[in-house]
Structure formats: structure tokens, C-alpha cells
Amino acid sequence: MQNKLLKLQSILEKKISKGSINYVVPDIWNAWNYDGNELRKMPSGELLVNPYRFYSSVIRQYILPKSNPKTDYSKSLSKIENKKHSKNYLGGDWVRSSVMYSTMIRTSAAWDHDRSFSLDLSNFDEMKETGTFVKMLALLPFLKKMGVDTVYMLPISRFSLKDKKGELGSPYGVASFFELDPSLKETMIGDTMTVEEEFQAFVEACHMLSMRVIIDIIPRTNAVENDLIKLHPDWFYWIKASEFKNYKVPFVEGIESTIAPLPKYMSQVYASEDVLRHIKMFQFDPKHQNETAWNQLIEESPKDFVDEIEKRFGLKIAPAFSDHINDIQPPWTDVTFFRMYMDHPIDNVGYLKNKKTPPYILFDTIKSNLYPGKVPNMELWNTLASIIPYYQNEYGIDGARIDMGHALPTELLKMIIDNAKAVDGDFAFIAEEMNTDNAPKAKANGYNIIIGNGFWMEPRIWEKKLHTFVYGAKEIALPMFACAETHDTARIAGRDGGQVLARMLTTFNMFLPNLVPFINSGQEVYETQPMNTGVDCTDKDKFNLPKEDLFYGKLALFDKYAFHYMAPKRWELADHLDGIKIIRKEWLKQLTNLDYFVPLYMNEFDTPAIGLGYFNPNTKKCLMVFANTNVYGNLSCTASIQILREQVDNRSFKGQLLYSTYEMPREFHQFNPDGSIQLQMGPGEVRIIEI
Incomplete structure (x- = not known):
């Protein structure tokens, strides 16, 4: 296979003569010291560059020197490295040692390049200002500076613009599993490369830098306008178009809000008048109703196919909603949801007076892991189980997160995981599981890691939820994300504690037991406005930016949005992470093995401090990581480390302060006669001490 990154570099270099245009990039996109002769630093701090020379240079000067010309980087990194593992190693467990960066390419690599105070799909110089795979290459050196070794990408498949959310639509409204989002195509390359080739080039670049690529797949839902409707209208749920305006989530009286659809509630659900009203809205698919008219429509294949269905059949696809009762x-x-089974749920069909009721969306029918039918939709299952292998074979991806995988039929989930493992035995899977009680089941299903509840626990420092999360993580059956925010939650820098809290959590997360560091795109520059307000947000979070800001009131998941890469403290977090990544690398074996972990506690009652200890039985060294979770005040306390010392018989009263939020590295001598440590810590300070 031809190296797509080299092809991209060649195309860019041939166009350098066309690059004398008004094109600026934020300075953090230049973490590899680009020195093109046209480079100018603008009064804003942005860099004026020749885009063709700039992007070709990051390939030539930074990425390619770290590669081997004889290596095929289009394969997964595990296949490239071909490492031998111990007998206890579970394929994909490399993710336990990773530092993950979540990116939405469209936003992460977006910038107002022509300084027109608008983010244009095509600016004055016909350059795209939303993000592309090609522009994302310039951020890789910055990610490497922070110690990131895994790029987790929000959906990159082609999505529908029908009934879209926001200005650009949601990438989760997938229209085609096997096509890439055309908006991620770089216009400066023209038609000399396809968007598929540009993604291949991006993956190759990541692998050259020893970085892995994880994608998001969405097998439970599909866009209300998607490619599969033409072939399989019976895979979807339909309602009368005339009643669409009345479509809503049915309310069940006598049940509290947002309750899991457990079997004990089902009799009450099906007795609800509003549920009965809801079920009556559903109709059989258009092909079932009039196959002749359907075949005529297929033959004509009008451009606005879904709208034409509404005109000719009076039917619309039914929108999806939460599977929790009274959400x-x-x-x-x-x-909308896929029909995972071609019949009604076995356990609940008895509640239906008419057994020939058309397929309908309800809390049980869409929770098919709990409520299976007798007739699996095997053709659909085979399609869904082929998605990941397609991306493995075409692009060499290294892992995947399965959106709402826990709600899929158990047999289908097994098919998806087994098919991927057959292609690459070291492929990693992330479970979208927030409930830590379900970690054992996720582990049994073949997942390597769960999302967990860190995004909710970590910000709640005053309630000591961070303490509970950190000290309790060792008891969870699978590793979780050590994360203060995700693309669905409030921004950590936008919460009480602001940048001090964000800095403390982002650095502390690099050293937590049984937890995988996770940085949400924009977090590293203290972004305050959420990408989405889906989880743990308030109404005002959407308006965290100043009113005069171009992106005030906008959500990156749906709107034109560029992160504030020119924020005053844009380099601060990256500089801190750059320093501690060396410590993490040296202690990685211990950090990722609970056998070497000892929780450290303070002698004072109800202290805001948290302490973690790790020991190396070979060197007899001990590593201690402390955090002051009081982001507004200083802290004086004493940490007992006797149990940690005993693990390797370490009696030293001399140590090294390897890292501090507010101090430079130095010798450390603040020991009490009994061997405990005296700590004087500033607001939100993290300290790392080695003895």
C-alpha cells in the first residue's frame, strides 16, 4: 500500500508557490518550531504562514524523522510493533497504560485563518476554516508535548443534515457507517486526494509517532435520513406523518423521573394511557404497506427520498428518545433506533391486546439487552458487526468505543467484539458504561475499559467525591477514565474553582490507580463553554463565554466553533504535562499495576488532601503524589507513609520533589522523626515526591 502521508506531503510541497495568502494559525499549532521564511508573528500572537509549507513541514520535519521507511504504518500499531505479551494479557489492554485525548476533528482543528471574525466553510481565499484531518496533523506535536499517546475521535462517519441540530449538525446522526464525513476533507488538497486517503495519512502519522487511534461507532441508532432506509425500511420504526407534531416521550404516572426500565415497572408502563396513545401512533413500514408503490419510489430514487416517503405514504421515521422511564x-x-428484533419483546408481548401491533419505540423495545425478541434481525446484526473490521482493514485503527453498547443484544455485542478481535487480537474496546457496578459485566463482555463516573465525581471536590473516586477506583473491575469533563459535560474550567481546579485535576489524573488519563479537546486551554449540554450541565453553561465572543451560546458538537487556542494561559497546562510525562513514563509499570499501589492518608481529620503511593521493589524507591483539593486556600498537613515504606524497607529521610504546581524540582527534607511527611501546599497544588 502506498504511504498516504508521503503522498500528502508531496501534494502540499508542489503547491507551496500558491501559499502567499492571508493564513494564520494559533501558536500552539507550532509545537515543533516551524521556521518557514514567511513566518510572521502577528500582534494577536497568531502565526502568519504559508499553509502548504506549514503543513508539509510538520510532516517532513516532525513526523517522518520518527518513522522507519520500511514499515507499513497503515496497520494498527500493535501489528506494527508485534510485541509479545504475558499469558495474562488481554488483547487491547495497552489502553490501560495510555493517555487519551478526545477530539472532534471539525472543531479541534478549526480556526479563523483569514481573521475575518467568522468561521467559514470556505473563506476569502477558498480555504476551509472548520477542522480537517490534514490540519489536525499540526496538533500532533502539541499532543505529544502533553504526553498523549492515544487519539480518541468522536464520530467521523458521514451524517445526515435532516432535522439537524445547530449550524452544522450532530456527528452522532450517522447516515452511512462506511463513508467518512465529507466536511473533514481538506480543500487546499483539491481532488488529488480523497477524504479517505487523508484519514489514512492521519492514522499513518499517528502510528509513526507511536500514537494509537480510537474511533466512535454508533450501532444502536441511525439518522432519520440514512442510506439503509432504501434497502431496509423494515429495520426502522414508522409513524403517521400527520401525527408527527404530537410525537413525544410517553409519561407513566406513578413512576419517578428517569427510572431504568426494569421488569417490575412494565405492567405499569403498558397500563399507562399515554403509553397506549403513543403505541397507536406507529405504523408498518411503507414497503409492507404498498410494495408496488415502494418499488416505484426506489426506481425513481428522488434526491429528497425521505420527504418523498412522507408525501406518497404519509409516513415518517419515528425519532429516538431515552430508554429511561419519564426521562x-x-x-x-x-x-432513530434500529429494530434489533423483528418481533415484539418476549417478556412484554402479553401486555399487547393486539399481537399484530406495528413495531414501536418504547423503553423496553429499545433496551434489547434486557428485552429480546424471538427473531433477531440477523442481516442488520451482520451489517453492524462489519463496521469495525472495515475501519481496521481500510485505515488500521487501534480501538473503538461502542456507543450505548450495553443496550445492544448480548449476542450482537459479542459478534461486534469477536469480529474485530479476529482482525486484530490487540484491538481495544471502550464501554460507554458510567455505572461502576456494571464493570464486571463489561469485563466479561470483552471490554478493556469503561468510561466510568469520573466526569461527575472529580469536579465535586467540596463534597469529597474526588476522594471517593480516587481511593475507590482500585476496587473497580475495569479501569475507568480519569477525567474531569467529556464532550457531553460541563467544562471543568467553567465550574467553581476555574482554572486552578482544571490544572489540579488534569495533572493529578496522570497518576491515579486503575484510571486512564483522559483529556477532552479544549480542556488543555481552559475552555469554559461545553461542547454539549447533555450531562451534568446547567442552562447557563451554554453561555459561559463573554457575550461579545464569536462563539457565545454555541455548542461545538453542533455549531461552528473553534477553541480558544490564543487564550492567555494556553501553554500553561501543556507545559505542566510536558514536565510530568517523564515521571509518568519512569513509573508507568507501577502506576498501572495495583500490586504496587498504597493509598496514603493524612493524620488530620477531614483534610482536603489526597495522597497516593507507589513502590518499585527492584530499586526500593517510593513515589508519592499529593493533591490539595482546596482550590482557594493553603493547606498544612502530615502524611503517614509507614505502610508504603514497609513495602520495600525504605527508611530514607531524603527525597526529591520531582514536581510541584508552584515550585521547581529540588531536594526534599520535610520528614518528621517517625518518617511521616510534612506538607505545605498552595491552592489546588499537586506535589510529586520520590524517596
């Missing part, structure tokens, strides 16, 4: 969320108008 306050409205229907998700841009997506």
Missing part, C-alpha cells in the same frame, strides 16, 4: 429529555429528532 425529562425530549425526543432526539435527528436520530
Whole structure:
């Protein structure tokens, strides 16, 4: 296979003569010291560059020197490295040692390049200002500076713009599993490369830098306008178009809000008048109703196919909604559910007076892991189980997160995981599981890691939820994300504690037991406005930016949005992470093995401090990591480390302060006669001490 990154570099270099245009990039996109002769630093701090020379240079000067010309980087990194593992190693467990960066390419690599105070799909120089795979190459040196070794990408498949959310639509409204989002195509390359080739080049670049690539797949839902409707209208749920305006989530009286659809509630659900009203809205698919008219429509294949269905059959795809009973969320108008079974749930069909009721969306029918039918939709299952192998074979991806995988039929989930493992035995899987009680089941299903509840626990420092999360993580059956935010939550820098809290958590997360560091794109520059307000957000979070800001009131998941890469403290977190990544690398074996972990506690009652200890039985060294979770005040306390010392018989009263939020590295001598440590810590300070 031809190296797509080299092809991209060649195309860019041939166009350098066309690059004398008004094109600026934020300075953190230049973490590899680009020195093109046209480079100018603008009064804003942005860099004026020749885009063709700039992007070709990051390939030539930074990425390619770290590669081997004889290596095929289009394969997964595990296949490239071909490492031998111990007998206890579970394929994909490399993710336990990773530092993950979550990116939405469209936003992460977006910038107002022509300084027109608007983010244009095509600016004055016909350059794309939203993100592309090609522009994302310039951020890789910055990610490497922070110690990131895994790029986790939000959905990159082609999505539907029908009933879209925001200005650009949601990438989760997938229209085609096997096509890439055309908006991620770089216009400066023209038609000399396809968007598929540009993604291949990006993956190759990551592998050259020893970085892995994880993608998001969405097998439970699909866009209300998608490619599969033409072939399989019976895979979807339909309602009368005339009643669409009345479509809402049915309310069940006598049940509290947002309750899991457990069997004990089902009799009450099906007795609800509002549920009965809801079920009556559903109709059989258009092909079932009139196959002749359907075949005529297929033959004509009009451009606005879904709209034509509404005109000719009076039917619309039914929108999806939460599978929790009485969830306050409205229907998700841009997506619908797949019919995982071709009949009604076995356990609940008895509640239906008419057994020939058309397929319907309800809390049980969409929770098919709990409520299976007798007739699996095997053709659909085979399609869904082929998605990941397609991306493995075409692009060499290294892992995947399965959106709402726990709600899929157990047999289908096994097919998805087994098919991927057959292609690459070291492929990693992330479970979208927030409930830590379900970690054992996720582990049994073949997942390597769960998302967990860190995004909710970590910000709640005053309630000591961070303490509970950190000290309790060792008891969870699978590793979780050590994360203060995700693309669905409030921004950590936008919460009480602001940048001090964000800095403390982002650095501390690099050293937590049984937890994988996770940085959400924009977190590293203290972004305050969330990408989405789906989880743990308030109404005002959407308006965290100043009113005069171009992106005030916008959500990156749906709107034109560029992160504030020119923020005053844009380099601060990256500089801190750059320093501690060396410590993490040296102690990685101990950090990722609970056998070498000892929780450290303070002698004072109800202290805001948290302490973690690790020991190396070979060197007899001990590593201690402390955090002051009081982000507004200083802290004086004493840490007992006797149990840690005993693990390797370490009696030293001399140590090294390897890292501090507010101090430079130095010798450390603040020991009490009994061997405990005296700590004087500033607001939100993290300290790392080695003895």
C-alpha cells in the first residue's frame, strides 16, 4: 500500500508557490518550531504562514524523522510493533497504560485563518476554516508535548443534515457507517486526494509517532435520513406523518423521573394511557404497506427520498428518545433506533391486546439487552458487526468505543467484539458504561475499559467525591477514565474553582490507580463553554463565554466553533504535562499495576488532601503524589507513609520533589522523626515526591 502521508506531503510541497495568502494559525499549532521564511508573528500572537509549507513541514520535519521507511504504518500499531505479551494479557489492554485525548476533528482543528471574525466553510481565499484531518496533523506535536499517546475521535462517519441540530449538525446522526464525513476533507488538497486517503495519512502519522487511534461507532441508532432506509425500511420504526407534531416521550404516572426500565415497572408502563396513545401512533413500514408503490419510489430514487416517503405514504421515521422511564429529555429528532428484533419483546408481548401491533419505540423495545425478541434481525446484526473490521482493514485503527453498547443484544455485542478481535487480537474496546457496578459485566463482555463516573465525581471536590473516586477506583473491575469533563459535560474550567481546579485535576489524573488519563479537546486551554449540554450541565453553561465572543451560546458538537487556542494561559497546562510525562513514563509499570499501589492518608481529620503511593521493589524507591483539593486556600498537613515504606524497607529521610504546581524540582527534607511527611501546599497544588 502506498504511504498516504508521503503522498500528502508531496501534494502540499508542489503547491507551496500558491501559499502567499492571508493564513494564520494559533501558536500552539507550532509545537515543533516551524521556521518557514514567511513566518510572521502577528500582534494577536497568531502565526502568519504559508499553509502548504506549514503543513508539509510538520510532516517532513516532525513526523517522518520518527518513522522507519520500511514499515507499513497503515496497520494498527500493535501489528506494527508485534510485541509479545504475558499469558495474562488481554488483547487491547495497552489502553490501560495510555493517555487519551478526545477530539472532534471539525472543531479541534478549526480556526479563523483569514481573521475575518467568522468561521467559514470556505473563506476569502477558498480555504476551509472548520477542522480537517490534514490540519489536525499540526496538533500532533502539541499532543505529544502533553504526553498523549492515544487519539480518541468522536464520530467521523458521514451524517445526515435532516432535522439537524445547530449550524452544522450532530456527528452522532450517522447516515452511512462506511463513508467518512465529507466536511473533514481538506480543500487546499483539491481532488488529488480523497477524504479517505487523508484519514489514512492521519492514522499513518499517528502510528509513526507511536500514537494509537480510537474511533466512535454508533450501532444502536441511525439518522432519520440514512442510506439503509432504501434497502431496509423494515429495520426502522414508522409513524403517521400527520401525527408527527404530537410525537413525544410517553409519561407513566406513578413512576419517578428517569427510572431504568426494569421488569417490575412494565405492567405499569403498558397500563399507562399515554403509553397506549403513543403505541397507536406507529405504523408498518411503507414497503409492507404498498410494495408496488415502494418499488416505484426506489426506481425513481428522488434526491429528497425521505420527504418523498412522507408525501406518497404519509409516513415518517419515528425519532429516538431515552430508554429511561419519564426521562425529562425530549425526543432526539435527528436520530432513530434500529429494530434489533423483528418481533415484539418476549417478556412484554402479553401486555399487547393486539399481537399484530406495528413495531414501536418504547423503553423496553429499545433496551434489547434486557428485552429480546424471538427473531433477531440477523442481516442488520451482520451489517453492524462489519463496521469495525472495515475501519481496521481500510485505515488500521487501534480501538473503538461502542456507543450505548450495553443496550445492544448480548449476542450482537459479542459478534461486534469477536469480529474485530479476529482482525486484530490487540484491538481495544471502550464501554460507554458510567455505572461502576456494571464493570464486571463489561469485563466479561470483552471490554478493556469503561468510561466510568469520573466526569461527575472529580469536579465535586467540596463534597469529597474526588476522594471517593480516587481511593475507590482500585476496587473497580475495569479501569475507568480519569477525567474531569467529556464532550457531553460541563467544562471543568467553567465550574467553581476555574482554572486552578482544571490544572489540579488534569495533572493529578496522570497518576491515579486503575484510571486512564483522559483529556477532552479544549480542556488543555481552559475552555469554559461545553461542547454539549447533555450531562451534568446547567442552562447557563451554554453561555459561559463573554457575550461579545464569536462563539457565545454555541455548542461545538453542533455549531461552528473553534477553541480558544490564543487564550492567555494556553501553554500553561501543556507545559505542566510536558514536565510530568517523564515521571509518568519512569513509573508507568507501577502506576498501572495495583500490586504496587498504597493509598496514603493524612493524620488530620477531614483534610482536603489526597495522597497516593507507589513502590518499585527492584530499586526500593517510593513515589508519592499529593493533591490539595482546596482550590482557594493553603493547606498544612502530615502524611503517614509507614505502610508504603514497609513495602520495600525504605527508611530514607531524603527525597526529591520531582514536581510541584508552584515550585521547581529540588531536594526534599520535610520528614518528621517517625518518617511521616510534612506538607505545605498552595491552592489546588499537586506535589510529586520520590524517596
